[in-house]
Amino acid sequence: MTxxxxxxxxxxxxxxxxxxxATLSGVIKAVxxxxxxxxxxxLGMRNGIEGLxxxxxxxxxxxxxxxxxxxxxxxxxxxxxxxxxxxxxxKKLPDPDKDRGFFNGLIEIFRKYDVRYFFYIGGNDSxxxxxxxxxxxxxxxxxxxxxxxxxxxxxxxxGTDHTPGFGSAAKYIAVTLKEIVRDCSVYTVPAVTxxxxxxxxxxxxxxxxxxxxxxxxxxxxxxxxxERPFSLDAFLEDVKEVHxxxxxxxxxxxxxxxxxxxxxVGEGTQSGAADVFGxxxxxxxxxxxxxxxxxxxxxxxxxxxLNLPQRCASHLASLTDINESVATGSEGVRAAIDGKTGxxxxxxxxxxxxxxxxxxxxxxxxxxxxxxxxxxxxINERGNGVTPACLDYIRPLIAGEVAPAYKDGLPIHLVI
Amino acid sequence: MTxxxxxxxxxxxxxxxxxxxATLSGVIKAVxxxxxxxxxxxLGMRNGIEGLxxxxxxxxxxxxxxxxxxxxxxxxxxxxxxxxxxxxxxKKLPDPDKDRGFFNGLIEIFRKYDVRYFFYIGGNDSxxxxxxxxxxxxxxxxxxxxxxxxxxxxxxxxGTDHTPGFGSAAKYIAVTLKEIVRDCSVYTVPAVTxxxxxxxxxxxxxxxxxxxxxxxxxxxxxxxxxERPFSLDAFLEDVKEVHxxxxxxxxxxxxxxxxxxxxxVGEGTQSGAADVFGxxxxxxxxxxxxxxxxxxxxxxxxxxxLNLPQRCASHLASLTDINESVATGSEGVRAAIDGKTGxxxxxxxxxxxxxxxxxxxxxxxxxxxxxxxxxxxxINERGNGVTPACLDYIRPLIAGEVAPAYKDGLPIHLVI
Numbered sequence: 001m002t003x004x005x006x007x008x009x010x011x012x013x014x015x016x017x018x019x020x021x022a023t024l025s026g027v028i029k030a031v032x033x034x035x036x037x038x039x040x041x042x043l044g045m046r047n048g049i050e051g052l053x054x055x056x057x058x059x060x061x062x063x064x065x066x067x068x069x070x071x072x073x074x075x076x077x078x079x080x081x082x083x084x085x086x087x088x089x090x091k092k093l094p095d096p097d098k099d100r101g102f103f104n105g106l107i108e109i110f111r112k113y114d115v116r117y118f119f120y121i122g123g124n125d126s127x128x129x130x131x132x133x134x135x136x137x138x139x140x141x142x143x144x145x146x147x148x149x150x151x152x153x154x155x156x157x158x159g160t161d162h163t164p165g166f167g168s169a170a171k172y173i174a175v176t177l178k179e180i181v182r183d184c185s186v187y188t189v190p191a192v193t194x195x196x197x198x199x200x201x202x203x204x205x206x207x208x209x210x211x212x213x214x215x216x217x218x219x220x221x222x223x224x225x226x227e228r229p230f231s232l233d234a235f236l237e238d239v240k241e242v243h244x245x246x247x248x249x250x251x252x253x254x255x256x257x258x259x260x261x262x263x264x265v266g267e268g269t270q271s272g273a274a275d276v277f278g279x280x281x282x283x284x285x286x287x288x289x290x291x292x293x294x295x296x297x298x299x300x301x302x303x304x305x306l307n308l309p310q311r312c313a314s315h316l317a318s319l320t321d322i323n324e325s326v327a328t329g330s331e332g333v334r335a336a337i338d339g340k341t342g343x344x345x346x347x348x349x350x351x352x353x354x355x356x357x358x359x360x361x362x363x364x365x366x367x368x369x370x371x372x373x374x375x376x377x378x379i380n381e382r383g384n385g386v387t388p389a390c391l392d393y394i395r396p397l398i399a400g401e402v403a404p405a406y407k408d409g410l411p412i413h414l415v416i
Numbered sequence: 417m418t419x420x421x422x423x424x425x426x427x428x429x430x431x432x433x434x435x436x437x438a439t440l441s442g443v444i445k446a447v448x449x450x451x452x453x454x455x456x457x458x459l460g461m462r463n464g465i466e467g468l469x470x471x472x473x474x475x476x477x478x479x480x481x482x483x484x485x486x487x488x489x490x491x492x493x494x495x496x497x498x499x500x501x502x503x504x505x506x507k508k509l510p511d512p513d514k515d516r517g518f519f520n521g522l523i524e525i526f527r528k529y530d531v532r533y534f535f536y537i538g539g540n541d542s543x544x545x546x547x548x549x550x551x552x553x554x555x556x557x558x559x560x561x562x563x564x565x566x567x568x569x570x571x572x573x574x575g576t577d578h579t580p581g582f583g584s585a586a587k588y589i590a591v592t593l594k595e596i597v598r599d600c601s602v603y604t605v606p607a608v609t610x611x612x613x614x615x616x617x618x619x620x621x622x623x624x625x626x627x628x629x630x631x632x633x634x635x636x637x638x639x640x641x642x643e644r645p646f647s648l649d650a651f652l653e654d655v656k657e658v659h660x661x662x663x664x665x666x667x668x669x670x671x672x673x674x675x676x677x678x679x680x681v682g683e684g685t686q687s688g689a690a691d692v693f694g695x696x697x698x699x700x701x702x703x704x705x706x707x708x709x710x711x712x713x714x715x716x717x718x719x720x721x722l723n724l725p726q727r728c729a730s731h732l733a734s735l736t737d738i739n740e741s742v743a744t745g746s747e748g749v750r751a752a753i754d755g756k757t758g759x760x761x762x763x764x765x766x767x768x769x770x771x772x773x774x775x776x777x778x779x780x781x782x783x784x785x786x787x788x789x790x791x792x793x794x795i796n797e798r799g800n801g802v803t804p805a806c807l808d809y810i811r812p813l814i815a816g817e818v819a820p821a822y823k824d825g826l827p828i829h830l831v832i
Contacts, residue, residue, distance in 0.1 A: 016599050047604055082595050088602040171825055175731055179498050182829055183432050183728035186504040188463055193724075212826055304723045308609075312599035315591055315732060318825065398825035409587055409734065409814035410628055413598055 002339065004143060005038055006116025009052065010060070011045035012151075013122035013129065014090065016083035017165030018172070018314040019325040020151045021414075023121050024085060025075045026329020027149070028060050032070045038337045039117055044416065047087035048120070049129060052109055058086070058416060077414040079322055080404040082314035085416045093129050096136035103136040116144050117336050121329070123152030123163070127344055127368035134342035134364060148344035148364055149332040151325075153311045155204035158370035159362045160346040164328050165311070167321030167397035170208035172313045173197055174398060176306060177220055177252060178212035184248040185217075191300040192239060192249045192293050195220065196266075196286035198310050200256045203227050203374045205310065208394050209252035210386040221249050226256035227374050228383040230265055235289070236296055238384050243297075255285050255305075265289065315411050319400025324357065335361035344368075355396035418755065420559060421454055422532025425468065426476070427461035428567075429538035429545065430506065432499035433581030434588075434730040435741040436567045437830075439537050440501060441491045442745020443565070444476050448486045454753045455533055460832065463503035464536070465545060468525055474502070474832060493830040495738055496820040498730035501832045509545050512552035519552040532560050533752050537745070539568030539579070543760055543784035550758035550780060564760035564780055565748040567741075569727045571620035574786035575778045576762040580744050581727070583737030583813035586624035588729045589613055590814060592722060593636055593668060594628035600664040601633075607716040608655060608665045608709050611636065612682075612702035614726050616672045619643050619790045621726065624810050625668035626802040637665050642672035643790050644799040646681055651705070652712055654800050659713075671701050671721075681705065731827050735816025740773065751777035760784075771812035 010027050012020055024044075031042040044058040045051040064071050064078075078085060094102050109115075120130050130148035137144055150157050153169035177195060184193050197206040203225025213219030221242045224230060242249045257265040266285035286303035294301045324347070331345045343361035350356040378390035404411045426443050428436055440460075447458040460474040461467040480487050480494075494501060510518050525531075536546050546564035553560055566573050569585035593611060600609050613622040619641025629635030637658045640646060658665045673681040682701035702719035710717045740763070747761045759777035766772040794806035820827045 012602075016602050047602075050604065081598065083598040084602045087604070089604070174826055176725055176729070178826055178829065179728040179730060180724050182497065182499040183724050186428075186432050186463075186500045188466065188503070188505070211824075214824065214826075215829075217831075218829065302724075304725075305721065307720045308596050308599050308718075309592055309720075309725075312595040313592070314595060395824055400825065401822055406817055408627075408630065408811055409816065410590055410594055410630075413594065413631075413634065415633075 003038065004116050004145065005040060006114045007041045007043060008039045008117035008119060009043045009045055009057065009115050010119040011048040011052065011121065012084035012086050012088050013048035013120060013126040014088060014152065015123070015311060016088060017151055017153050017311050018082045018168040018317045019165045019321050020083070020121055021081050021085045022079040022322045022325035023149055023151055023164055023329040025079045026326035027119055027333055028064045029070045029075065029326070030330040030333035032061060032065055034333070034337065039333065043113060043115070044086045048089040049091050049093070050089040051087065052106065055109060057113070063416065074414065077405065077412060079326065080314055080402065080411065081413040082312035085414065090125065092125065093132045096132050100136070103133070106133070107140065107142050110142065110144060118144055118146045119149055119332050119336070121149045121151050123150070123154065124157060124369060124371070127157070127364055130344065131342070131364045131368040137341070145336040145339070145341035147332045147336045147340065147361065149329055150344055153205060154199055154202055156202035156372050157367060158372045159344065159367045161349040161357065162347060162397055164321060164325035166204060167318035167324070168314070169205055169310050170394055171318040171398035172310055172316050173205055173208045173306060174211035175316060177209045177250070178218055180304065181212065181218060181220065181250050184250055188247055189300060190243055190247045191302070192251065192297070194251045194253060194286040194289045194293070194301070194303045196253055196255055196303065196305045198306070199226065199254045201226060201371050201373065203254050206252055206254040207374055207378065207386045207390050208398070210391055211394060211398065214391070220252040222251045222384045223386055224251070224253045224257055224384060225374055225379055226254045226258060227379060229260035230257045231260070232292060239293060239297070251289070253285055253289060257285050315404055317402045318398045319402050320397060322402055327359065331359040331361070419454065420532050420561065421456060422530045423457045423459060424455045424533035424535060425459045425461055425473065425531050426535040427464040427468065427537065428500035428502045428504050429464035429536060429542040430504060430568065431539070431727060432504060433567055433569050433727050434498045434584040434733045435581040435737050436499070436537055437497050437501045438495040438738045438741035439565055439567055439580055439745040441495045442742035443535055443749055444480045444491065445486045445742070446746040446749035448477060448481055450749070450753065455749065459529060459531070460502045464505040465507050465509070466505040467503065468522065471525060473529070479832065490830065493821065493828060495742065496730055496818065496827065497829040498728040501830065506541065508541065509548045512548050516552070519549070522549070523556065523558045526558065526560060534560055534562045535565055535748050535752070537565045537567050539566070539570065540573060540785060540787070543573070543780055546758070546760065547780045547784040553757070561752040561755070561757035563748045563752045563756065563777065565745055566760055569621060570615055570618055572618035572788050573783060574788045575760065575783045577765040577773065578763060578813055580737060580741035582620060583734035583740070584730070585621055585726050586810055587734040587814035588726055588732050589621055589624045589722060590627035591732060593625045594634055596720065597628065597634060597636065597666050600666055604663055605716060606659055606663045607718070608667065608713070610667045610669060610702040610705045610709070610717070610719045612669055612671055612719065612721045614722070615642065615670045617642060617787050617789065619670050622668055622670040623790055623794065623802045623806050624814070626807055627810060627814065630807070636668040638667045638800045639802055640667070640669045640673055640800060641790055641795055642670045642674060643795060645676040646673040647676070648708060655709060655713070667705070669701055669705060673701050731820055733818045734814045735818050736813055738818055743775065747775040747777070
């Protein structure tokens with residue numbers, strides 16, 4: 001390993017989470033604690049790579065240093081603030097083999113500030129940015145280390161046990177489902193409540209809705225993940241079976257449910273628009289199922305889309321997730337100082353009972369643009385629920401409650 | 417005042433809230449602390465008056481007494497459990513002048529258990545039940561005292577400063593809006609987010625979304641209450657004006673918004689069904705406005721319905737609301753022991769700075785079936801926001817955070 005001294009840039013990219021600022025806090029802490037031995041200063045890119053391109057950077061070392069060390073009070077507020085404090089973007093970089101000019105332009109900006117460390121906090125699409133920049137750097141004489149720091153509520157990144165941000169979203173979903181199930185239990189008239197949960201391709205978040213089922217009757221009765229083709233006939237049969245036992249049926253569904261022929265269940269009500277990565281914004285899976293049940297059974301039906309609060313309810317973040325997110329950010333800085341580049345920070349769970357996580361950094365090329373879905377053994381045979389093994393996997397990730405600072409009844413957020 | 421000795425029944429009715437069990441806890445505590453001097457035992461009606469009619473009662477004195485006094489640990493769990501622990505109903509009683517037979521039947525059940533105290537926790541429709549039963553009792557030789565104990569997230573009951581349950585719902589809405597606004601602020605592309613909030617006729621809950629505005633930029637940009645007729649032209653003008661200053665516009669709207677001609681804004685997407693009180697279930701105000709803005713401005717638009725979590729998110733209840741809800745329940749028992757009947761417990765706020773509440777009991781006839789809407793001076797001139805006086809009124813009601821008990825990352829709920 002050779003010593004590399006220079007400034008660092010950090011950016012946040014993709015959809016916000018309740019924990020992405022905790023990861024930023026971890027990066028800031030590690031840089032300040034490095035005391036300039038390797039990383040001389042930390043610049044925040046406003047709106048990810050877009051801010052870099054327009055030279056819109058903020059001096060984070062200055063903003064978060066107090067008495068020569070990390071300003072713990074301010075960092076604690078940052079960790080309790082939802083959504084990307086530096087702003088975010090959804091920018092897809094060109095292929096470095098085809099558009100070297102774009103990357104040459106980036107290097108000019110790096111040179112201007114003597115940036116030798118590049119940290120990018122994000123999900124699948126952001127790791128694509130790290131991959132492309134790393135690829136370009138291998139054929140450039142500019143020395144810089146590039147590290148991806150994972151963040152996604154979807155938990156669908158390959159190569160790691162779970163992703164920072166998932167635990168908090170999972171906790172929000174599990175707590176909210178438990179509360180909704182209690183709410184729905186008060187009447188004696190037959191009713192069906194369909195709750196739609198985020199997750200385009202992977203059902204991890206929807207699976208988390210099963211956590212309250214540890215207490216009989218406290219969780220949803222039926223859970224459908226996008227990993228299995230969805231059948232309206234089987235769904236109707238399932239609902240009728242639950243109705244034969246109790247009046248209030250609560251169903252958790254993933255926004256990404258598809259029929260066997262590949263059509264989305266919520267297709268009729270989806271946006272039609274696609275983002276720059278070609279993803280369609282889905283909306284309406286629960287609504288479509290509400291209308292279906294109303295037509296078939298005629299009972300009271302309600303659909304609920306958990307929507308944005310799933311990714312920004314920092315008041316209900318998982319303490320485990322927040323602590324691990326801070327650690328993941330710091331690990332990213334350590335990996336870069338240790339000489340690693342073209343990697344993403346990964347988490348490994350020790351086998352056996354108890355919950356123990358160790359961090360590493362793995363080659364980004366095997367991670368970017370891969371989707372890690374819920375494995376078969378985590379879904380029950382009928383495809384309408386999750387298995388105990390699945391809940392055992394998720395349960396430790398939602399453990400512990402945060403204690404955000406409140407003023408006048410509202411949480412205090414830090415705006416950079 | 418004459419001494420009246422006998423059993424009591426208590427029921428919960430109407431839509432659940434995060435605080436309705438705290439009120440039940442207050443009733444239970446007061447009865448147990450009475451030591452049988454007036455109230456010999458407390459029976460809970462399962463599903464409100466419906467449970468009474470089918471003789472489905474639960475002995476709450478036995479369930480919540482420990483070592484001769486109230487079981488504080490169990491009651492604390494009850495106070496942290498959302499939704500009506502006794503179950504609820506939406507039953508409209510007949511007019512006592514027209515159907516004395518119905519009420520004679522009720523009296524038979526009261527006689528069976530020597531019930532002399534009737535406590536009913538609920539909102540407008542439940543107070544109608546208290547009113548009718550009281551009216552009947554005035555012409556009956558059966559001596560029983562009837563007390564209504566207010567509960568509604570809508571805050572629309574007449575004769576009282578505010579209603580138990582409102583503070584917790586208001587806190588959930590204010591915190592969630594603050595988190596959503598941060599989430600929406602991360603991108604640079606123009607976008608509009610429309611958040612739909614409960615409140616059929618009164619805009620109190622929607623007004624609470626303005627609380628984060630104490631910090632500039634932390635709350636919604638535009639707030640529309642059902643107290644003012646809604647104009648699509650003015651709305652579009654308002655959104656354009658905000659867009660001229662910032663890319664992310666967040667709008668809070670009441671589910672009950674209507675045009676000047678009386679039609680609901682969400683009419684096209686409403687349920688069509690009406691409940692037994694003749695209320696239509698609305699859904700789709702935000703969705704309708706999402707489609708309108710998408711058509712007119714072509715920018716990214718998202719609609720969010722806060723839905724059931726508004727009334728059942730007990731993990732985020734207001735400590736002030738929970739404490740006052742307990743007190744309101746106990747006050748109901750005290751009023752009845754003091755000889756009052758045909759009344760509802762009311763709260764009065766002392767004038768001046770600071771926040772001080774005193775309780776009383778007021779004649780139910782001036783309360784039941786009345787709607788208390790948001791007064792003119794709480795809405796700004798343009799009709800697209802709330803005034804500082806409005807926020808001063810709501811702010812103390814969301815003060816303080818609860819600390820519910822958690823196990824394995826999830827709140828513990830008590831099931832009776």
